[in-house]
Amino acid sequence: MELFIQQLVSGISIGAIYSLLAVGYALVYSVYNFTNWAFDGFMAFGAFMAFTGITSLFMPFWLAALFSIILTVILSVGTEKLAYSPLRARKAPRLFMMISAMGVNLATVNIINLIYGGVFRKFPIDTLQPIFIKGVSIGRMDLMAGGISFGVLALLWVFLYRTKWGLGIRASSIDIMTASLMGINNNAVAIVVFAVTGVLSSVAGVFYGIKYAVFPMMGIVTIKAMIASIVGGLGSLPAAILGSMILGILETMVSGYISSTYRDLFSFLFLIIILLFFPNGLMGKSSGEKL
């Protein structure tokens, strides 16, 4: 029973990190209709910037996190300006946007690999003692990661649904042309969307780095976020969060009770099973390709 509760808490905290990533993908997808493959590179970049801030520039943790968020936002918006917006201006097909994003990802990950080397590093933060409640040990880092991730998601919800800027983004996600005719500045929307994406990827990268390790290929975990959003049902933010939670809990249960080696295999099998029995995901409506 203790193991179960520990795994549950751990699963929720990893699920929260997956939610950040899944929401980041869903946001760009809903407005620009392509998957931002560069996202996993941004995540590794965010983690490494926080790492550098602490080890080389001797910053406290919160300052390093802020440093990482600012740099990742600059990278994300810069990518938008240099790699995506010329393609969008030409109304290029989605495949081209995806390939371009893939290129940004390859370049980012391999530059990090060249500078820092491919080794796994421990995130330089003091491991806090876990809290014991009735014999159940709960990692404070898990609580912090879960809490801050949910905080970020709540802020994002407030931003999207309670501010004028959020209204502009939601309008653009329905129809970007009509939105711009109604006086919404397309360029500003692009900057805001990619800045939000940068914040999400940086926070996710830092917490993932704390929980596991910091290494250039850490962005591969974003495929879990994609699996989670397929499981939840495509095209809605709550569904992405639900899917992320289920996947996070499933993974920690598998590594707790069965074997941590085959954890990734189980999440992939889970995806296939869900697709066979719920072709549109658990909460999804009939989606298909958006025209």
Next chain:
Amino acid sequence: MGYINTIIILGGINIIAALGVAILTGYTGLFTIGHAGFMALGGYMSAIFVKELGVPFPIALLLGGTFAGLCSFIIGYPAFRSELRGDYFAVATLGFSEATRLLLNNTRSMGESINTAESGIAMLFKPIGPLLVKLGGVFGYMSLPSPTNVFVVVVAVILALFFAHMFVTSQYGKNCIAISQDEVAAQMMGVNLLKTKMIALFVSAFYAGVAGGLMAFYFAYLTPSFFTITKSSDLLAAVVFGGIQSLIGPVITGFILVVFPELLRSFAEWRLIIYGFLFVIVMIFRPQGLLGYVEMNFYFVRIWWNKIFRRGQTSQEG
């Protein structure tokens, strides 16, 4: 000479795998970043056929390719049936290749635990226990025969190119192109989306499997570390640079992308960084790739043939 042979062999293997990706990504418009997984499946399977069952090498290659093709249905059927968006299909391929590598990395420990198991589900797998130990997990599947040589590879490349050409110019190929351009319109014209996509995926995985088999019989051993995501990115790069809807483009770039890093060994670390920037630059300035939409054709052969034939005729007459 040995060095040039190596380059030709590795280039040829890369060409065959890149042709597979070209059929799927270039012609059908389905983005894949997991073809290394199919290469691994084909490679291991054909190695098992030759080494354990004594099947002749060419037949084992075809069987390995077929096995990879059949395995592709594991992701193909659920993904295409649910009309998964192209982007998420790419995730499914990546997940599949990572899952394959994870399983291959652990074959040895799985085999050992099956061999020592006394009861339970493991008993069902008892017959393949020793085989799994032999596959060797991360240490690799050792001492395979190595019949792959320049001649075999050149013949394989020519056959692969010929059949790929036949495929893309057939009705199936036309259906694939229709899907890549507009799925809804293709469906309205009576193209069966599920069936066409499955066929394209099967052919594509078959090519990757054969390439994996050739690779196994060239190096004479196999380890899962041959088939990482880097390999998949290389194959995708060959198709992106070579051109969408072109066979000859990916063939040329597939070869260049093997030769180039060999010549510039000191740039090895920079290779993927350069690819990354090139992806973006190519998409901005020449999105159709080097030879995009340029169909390879054999008209020049026919013209030469006619010339030679006619010359022969005229000389006879004269």
